[in-house]
Amino acid sequence: MxxxxxxxxxxxxxxxxxxxxxxxxxxxxxxxxxxxxxxxxxxxxxxxxxxxxxxxxxxxxxxxxxxxxxxxxxxxxxxxxxxxxxxxxxxxxxxxxxxxxxxxxxxxxxxxxxxxxxxxxxxxxxxxxxxxxGRAFPARLGPEPIHGDLTEAEFDRIVKSRRRPIKAALLDQSFLAGVGNIYADEACFRAGIRPSRWTHRLTGRERRALYSAIQEVLENSIAARGSSIINYVDAFGLRGTNQEKLLVYGRSGEPCIKCGTPLQGTRLAGRGTVYCRKCQR
Structure with missing residues (x-):
């Protein structure tokens, strides 16, 4: 999607x-x-x-x-x-x-x-x-995570207010609007956080790292005109290039680019999830 x-x-x-x-x-x-x-x-x-x-x-x-x-x-x-x-x-x-x-x-x-x-x-x-x-549009959409609409303090507050695995929270559109499976996995990897970690147990340092990682993966993908994973093309019919820069998504079993450990694939929040057992704690 x-x-x-x-x-x-x-x-x-x-x-x-x-x-x-x-x-x-x-x-x-x-x-x-x-x-x-x-x-x-x-x-x-x-x-x-x-x-x-x-x-x-x-x-x-x-x-x-x-x-x-x-x-x-x-x-x-x-x-x-x-x-x-x-x-x-x-x-x-x-x-x-x-x-x-x-x-x-x-x-x-x-x-x-x-x-x-x-x-x-x-x-x-x-x-x-x-x-x-008419139940055609969500009654509650979370804040936009880019363009300065979400401050670090606000992100810190909403993370601490939830009690669920961080991957499940990131996929919840009432938590943050627009983040899906690709960028949830990528942000967790860049922040060094296992997707199964519970939100209320993240440290202040980890919350700050995740806040920065979410913005980084989203902004980088926009600059690369998106990730053409299945059949996505832009409004001119051209593929994006961010799929060439993904560090964990879709790479289960392949070596981690940081440590070489085979990446682990599992299911979390009903979605395929990939992470590094060594780099993400």
Whole structure:
């Protein structure tokens, strides 16, 4: 699943192409089953009617969500990419790729398209309050861990307030918004902390190290335009390069780059987890 760096990369790519653009027409797949899975709020017919003719004010990110505030009523178009979703701007004469489920013609003459082979993504339209009330958007998202939105003192407080394995806490979007499996493993390794360590038992030094490590792995991945692990590409269809720089994620059984010990693979919080038994305590 695209995590914070991948979504942030797409947001930065799409912002200059979409900000200020009017949506002239909207097409959704005709398959009713896919429509029902993709458009989570409101109903598909209402989604089309209310989106047509609207102007996209900006393109933003909240956690793993792309958020596009619209021109009136406080409504926003929200996209979650799921596991395999892609949101890109195309020339109208370009043939849609397989599994294209959404097309919006812009007043620039270009088309905003969404394709998703596994169909775990979602499209939402409404005010934040309506989306939350409709259980289409999380009622509680944690603070953003980059761009200075999360201070070290605030991070220290929320870590100490939890009693669960640190990997489980990092995956909880009400704890921090946007961190997923890739960057949880990478941050724990850089901080020298085993993912199974309980949050309330981390020392002050360890909490500070983890705070710095989270910011470092996220910012480095954004600079590398994300990690193309499965089929992630940016808004221009290009792969990121951060997967070439991952130190533990996906490397179970391979030697640790620091000490040479084979990396240990396990499951934690229902997710595959990789760590070094020697370097992480």
């Amino acid at each position: 695209p995590e914070l760096p991948e979504v942030e990369t797409i947001v930065q790519d799409l912002r200059p192409q979409l900000a200020g653009r009017r949506i002239e027409s909207v097409q959704l797949t005709r398959d009713p089953a896919i429509r029902g899975r993709l458009v989570r709020y409101p109903k598909a017919a209402t989604f089309i009617r209310r989106l047509r003719g609207r102007t996209i004010r900006s393109v933003e990110r909240r956690g793993k969500y792309l958020v596009m505030p619209l021109d009136k009523d406080g409504e926003r178009l929200v996209v979650h990419l799921g596991m395999t979703g892609h949101l890109r701007v195309w020339e109208p004469e370009e043939a849609p790729v397989k599994h294209t489920h959404f097309r919006a013609l812009l007043d620039s003459g270009l088309e905003l398209r969404y394709d998703d082979p596994r169909q775990f993504g979602r499209l939402l339209l409404g005010t934040q309050e309506a989306l939350i009330a």
